Amino acid sequence: RKEVEQDPGPFNVPEGATVAFNCTYSNSASQSFFWYRQDCRKEPKLLMSVYSSGNEDGRFTAQLNRASQYISLLIRDSKLSDSATYLCVVTMAQGGSEKLVFGKGTKLTVNP
């Protein structure tokens, strides 16, 4: 099983649509979870952290299910500016510290 696995995508949706991305991770000991956004040929940027209780930031809602090792991101009322690749990111312990492990990403295109 891959360390972090995401929907292969791509997703093409009209403006205003609701879109959901899924992610699974292999290491049950992972402690921290994030969604990053990456525009074409740019650096990853933190979109939001994901907490066990679920969390919301405006149009974005993230959920975590530790038992299933599953993370989701829901985008409501999608905008053209939401077009990007969404990266599921999980921390994994390595020796005495942690590293970020990235999924391959799911590309979203929001169309007018």
Next chain:
Amino acid sequence: EPEVTQTPSHQVTQMGQEVILRCVPISNHLYFYWYRQILGQKVEFLVSFYNNEISEKSEIFDDQFSVERPDGSNFTLKIRSTKLEDSAMYFCASSEWGGYANEKLFFGSGTQLSVL
């Protein structure tokens, strides 16, 4: 917002040549990282650096790679003898704290390395 600065933005080199990628982390940050992303692939961890030494490295970070913080502000990644497969976008990142505070990881805009 403070930012991590990387230079150059693009680097073209011949196979077998040495390259040095430069990064200026955010000034009060203590933890520094290099990641890379081959075109169309996922972002991969290379190395983390704290207190002037490597704290962790991946299997990608072999003897051809080295990191250095030569002057207290710059953080460099050196590839001694580049291979075609080293062609990738290299991202530097820094954080104030290590561990769980990876959520405060700030990435630079990257250096696109092309090995010919």
